[in-house]
Amino acid sequence: MSASPGSVRPSGAGTPPPAPRVELERVHAVARAAEDAMCSVIEGKRMAVRTTLTVLLAGGHLLVEDVPGVGKTLLAKALARTVGSSVNRIQFTPDLLPSDVTGVSVFHQDTHRFEFRPGAIFANVVVADEINRASPKTQSALLEAMAEGQVSVDGETHGLPEPFLVLATQNPIEMEGTYPLPEAQRDRFTARVSMGYPDRQSELRMLAHHGAADPLADLAPVTTPEEVAGLIRAVSTVHASEALQRYIVDLVTATRESPRLHLGASPRAGLQLLRTARAHAALAGREHVLPDDVQALAVAVLAHRVVLGSDAELASLRAEKIIADLVAGVPVPR
Structure with missing residues (x-):
C-alpha cells in the first residue's frame, strides 16, 4: 500500500x-x-x-x-x-x-x-x-x-x-x-x-553455521513495515539544540573551505547528518542529540559526497581520512 x-x-x-x-x-x-x-x-x-x-x-x-x-x-x-x-x-x-x-x-x-x-x-x-x-x-x-x-x-x-x-x-x-x-x-x-x-x-x-543451510531461513521478523514508518516519525522528534545544529553547519562548511577538497559537502549533507544523528541518539535510548552522535556518523555521511583536490589525489589521501581530520579540528559545542 x-x-x-x-x-x-x-x-x-x-x-x-x-x-x-x-x-x-x-x-x-x-x-x-x-x-x-x-x-x-x-x-x-x-x-x-x-x-x-x-x-x-x-x-x-x-x-x-x-x-x-x-x-x-x-x-x-x-x-x-x-x-x-x-x-x-x-x-x-x-x-x-x-x-x-x-x-x-x-x-x-x-x-x-x-x-x-x-x-x-x-x-x-x-x-x-x-x-x-x-x-x-x-x-x-x-x-x-x-x-x-x-x-x-x-x-x-x-x-x-x-x-x-x-x-x-x-x-x-x-x-x-x-x-x-x-x-x-x-x-x-x-x-x-x-x-x-x-x-x-x-x-x-x-x-560452521551457514555452510549447509540458508542463513536467512530461520530469521524471523521483529517488527512490521507499518511500525517502522511510525518509528521513523518518532526519530524525527529527537531534540537537536541550536548549538548542535551550528556544529553540523561548521562541519559541512569546513569541507567547503578545505584546500584538500575540490568540492565540499552540500546543504543536503548537513540535513542528512542531522537526521542520522537523531536516529543514532534514538538507538542509544536518548531523547536528544550529542556531538558524539554527529562525530560517529560524519565520515559515513560526508566522505562519499566530497571530491578530492589534485594535491590530495597525488598524495593518495582518502576522503575518509580528510573528513576525520576535519571533524577532529572543528570545535565541539559545550
Missing part, C-alpha cells in the same frame, strides 16, 4: 513536536532486536548492521562499497526479513532500461486505457546491485524515488511503499565497464559503508 512520502520523511533542521517517551523507548527496543537478529546471520559486522538500521530510521538510503562476496546483498535481505518488509533486487547492467526500474504504462486494447505496471523499485527495500554498471540514464531513474519517495511515468505520479530504502552496492576495485556515480547521485545516498572481510573467528563461525 502506497502512502504520501511526506508522512514518513523527517523534516529538515526544524524540530517537530516531541514524541512520547514510550515511542522513543520502542525505537530503542526494536532497533536492538533487529540488530541482534541481523547479526545472527551476518557474522562480525555489527557496526555495518547498526549503520544500516540508523539510515533506515533516518528515512534515508545506503551505499555499500566493497568487493564481491562479503555480504552486501545478504545485509539487505536480512534487513528486509527482520522488519517483515518486501525486498526487490535489481541487477544493474549496461542494457538495463529506466522503465525496468520504475515501471511502464501498457495500453489495453479491450479497455482502450493505459495501465501502469510497477517496476522493481516498488518494494520497501530495493537492492540496486552493482549500480555503477548501468548507464547514467538508468541510474538517474532512481533520483526521484530516492529524494521524494515516488516515481513519475507518463505524467502520472506513483507513490512508493513505506518505509522505502535503496541499498546500492558497487565494487570499488573492478572499474572496467562501469559508469562512476555522478555527484548528484552520490548526494542522494545518506551514508556509505564498507563491509570489509570478517575476522578469522567470524569467518569460522560462518563456515
